[in-house]
Amino acid sequence: MNKIIERIGKTFIDFFVEAGKMLLLLIEVIKQTFKPPIKLERIFIQMEFIGVKSLFVVILVSTFTGMVLALQSYTGFRRFSAESMVGAIVALSLCRELGPVLTSIMVTARAGSAMAAEIGTMRVTEQIDALTVMAVNPVKYLIVPRIIASILVVPILTIISDYTGIVGGYIVGVKLLHINEGVYINRTIDLLEMSDIFNGLFKSIVFALLLSLIGCYKGYYTKGGARGVGKATTEAVVLACVVIFVADYVLTSFLF
Amino acid sequence: MQENIIKIRNLFKKFGNQEILKGVNLDIPKGKITVIIGRSGGGKSVLLKHIIGLIKPDSGEIYIDGINIAKEKENTLNEIRKRFGMLFQEGALFDSMTIEENVAFPLVEHTKMSLEEIKRRTEEVLSLVGLTGAEKKYPSEISGGMRKRAGLARAIISNPDIILFDEPTSGLDPIMAAHIDNLIVNIQKKLNVTCIIISHDIQSTFRIAHKIAMLYDGIIIAEGTPEYMKSLDNPYLKQFIEGSSTGPIQVVDNE
Numbered sequence: 202m203n204k205i206i207e208r209i210g211k212t213f214i215d216f217f218v219e220a221g222k223m224l225l226l227l228i229e230v231i232k233q234t235f236k237p238p239i240k241l242e243r244i245f246i247q248m249e250f251i252g253v254k255s256l257f258v259v260i261l262v263s264t265f266t267g268m269v270l271a272l273q274s275y276t277g278f279r280r281f282s283a284e285s286m287v288g289a290i291v292a293l294s295l296c297r298e299l300g301p302v303l304t305s306i307m308v309t310a311r312a313g314s315a316m317a318a319e320i321g322t323m324r325v326t327e328q329i330d331a332l333t334v335m336a337v338n339p340v341k342y343l344i345v346p347r348i349i350a351s352i353l354v355v356p357i358l359t360i361i362s363d364y365t366g367i368v369g370g371y372i373v374g375v376k377l378l379h380i381n382e383g384v385y386i387n388r389t390i391d392l393l394e395m396s397d398i399f400n401g402l403f404k405s406i407v408f409a410l411l412l413s414l415i416g417c418y419k420g421y422y423t424k425g426g427a428r429g430v431g432k433a434t435t436e437a438v439v440l441a442c443v444v445i446f447v448a449d450y451v452l453t454s455f456l457f
Numbered sequence: 458m459q460e461n462i463i464k465i466r467n468l469f470k471k472f473g474n475q476e477i478l479k480g481v482n483l484d485i486p487k488g489k490i491t492v493i494i495g496r497s498g499g500g501k502s503v504l505l506k507h508i509i510g511l512i513k514p515d516s517g518e519i520y521i522d523g524i525n526i527a528k529e530k531e532n533t534l535n536e537i538r539k540r541f542g543m544l545f546q547e548g549a550l551f552d553s554m555t556i557e558e559n560v561a562f563p564l565v566e567h568t569k570m571s572l573e574e575i576k577r578r579t580e581e582v583l584s585l586v587g588l589t590g591a592e593k594k595y596p597s598e599i600s601g602g603m604r605k606r607a608g609l610a611r612a613i614i615s616n617p618d619i620i621l622f623d624e625p626t627s628g629l630d631p632i633m634a635a636h637i638d639n640l641i642v643n644i645q646k647k648l649n650v651t652c653i654i655i656s657h658d659i660q661s662t663f664r665i666a667h668k669i670a671m672l673y674d675g676i677i678i679a680e681g682t683p684e685y686m687k688s689l690d691n692p693y694l695k696q697f698i699e700g701s702s703t704g705p706i707q708v709v710d711n712e
Contacts, residue, residue, distance in 0.1 A: 330511055
């Protein structure tokens with residue numbers, strides 16, 4: 202019995218220790234962000250890696266999501282002859298929910314994991330110590346550009362994801378399922394509001410901060426060789442995904 | 458009287474329940490090569506990392522030219538760190554950069570030198586360590602010995618007063634080890650820097666050291682010139698120098 206209580210207690214303590222360390226890292230990141238010299242080129246390099254190189258996969262995933270969404274809602278709505286609503290439903294679910302979430306998950310899988318792996322490898326091969334020894338702050342050099350780049354780039358990817366998803370839905374709805382084109386588009390424009398899009402973008406900024414902070418945090422505190430790097434990478438992806446879904450619910454319930 | 462550039466006083470450090478340093482006292486003479494010897498996992502690296510402020514002690518003082526770095530804030534520490542160069546065990550080169558970019562890194566980060574000057578200076582130190590021609594290669598494309606030499610080039614490029622070496626000859630063949638030793642001796646003479654080397658390579662230690670200190674069980678058990686150390690009748694030291702598995706140092710002890 203004592204063992205069980207001990208284990209539960211330890212889990213909680215570990216959780217708060219980890220959350221505390223992450224918060225301290227975030228504070229350090231904010232401090233270092235505004236401390237000169239500010240080197241923009243490092244941010245641009247990361248923006249290219251996180252943004253440009255995730256573009257294709259984001260487009261692919263959101264197009265198919267839009268397509269399947271149209272297909273599924275069509276089957277549902279046809280049962281009470283509301284096929285004309287398909288376009289609006291696709292656009293609303295994408296902008297409010299799926300665009301930001303799917304984009305963040307894809308960026309986590311591609312870039313969040315890479316952040317943990319790269320920074321983690323640098324930790325275990327003493328490259329981070331080498332930075333410190335050469336009087337270069339590793340948080341400023343490695344983590345700040347990644348977090349800033351994520352915050353700048355994920356909302357842009359989200360806009361693209363919203364757009365391609367809606368196009369995907371349109372193709373299935375209008376071209377394949379032959380819903381009247383005018384009705385499809387008009388319903389979408391009528392029901393979708395700018396606030397839906399902006400709230401989705403706000404979410405994506407929060408997700409970007411979370412996924413990059415978690416990726417960098419897990420990498421920065423990596424311990425123990427190749428195995429440690431593998432562990433850090435897995436943990437970063439799993440934790441970031443879970444946190445994104447939890448944050449999604451919390452934000453949705455407050456924002457909308 | 459020797460001038461000591463670094464003075465370590467009563468240094469204690471614990472990781473979890475394991476006491477690594479149990480009151481280290483050590484003076485490092487200026488412009489000389491000091492070698493700290495001891496078992497693997499015996500806290501040598503930890504001691505070295507204290508000297509450059511990578512690890513903060515639990516208690517004790519580390520004076521560098523009179524400044525106690527154990528108490529200093531990050532900003533002051535960074536100013537002091539600019540006087541140091543360090544060669545890490547595996548080189549710790551940045552693997553996303555070429556050798557040239559790696560070596561030039563301290564200058565790019567901390568000086569206002571023109572690209573021309575940086576390039577010239579990089580070529581100079583690379584030729585000093587015998588790496589001319591490898592500028593455009595990545596660390597993964599060169600051998601361990603070359604990586605160490607590149608690390609050495611990076612450590613000396615900003616003309617430091619003090620260079621730290623974390624096992625410079627470990628994992629190298631004897632010829633390359635001797636070559637690195639020669640490099641260290643030559644660079645020390647040429648630049649008149651203070652070198653602190655941690656090593657368990659006895660042959661190399663006696664080849665290059667002006668002063669030797671032995672760390673055992675968290676304290677310095679003996680220190681002095683190589684001749685003095687050889688003349689001592691300390692059984693621990695004797696066992697270590699002779700490389701014998703029998704003696705007061707138990708093999709399982711530190712594992």
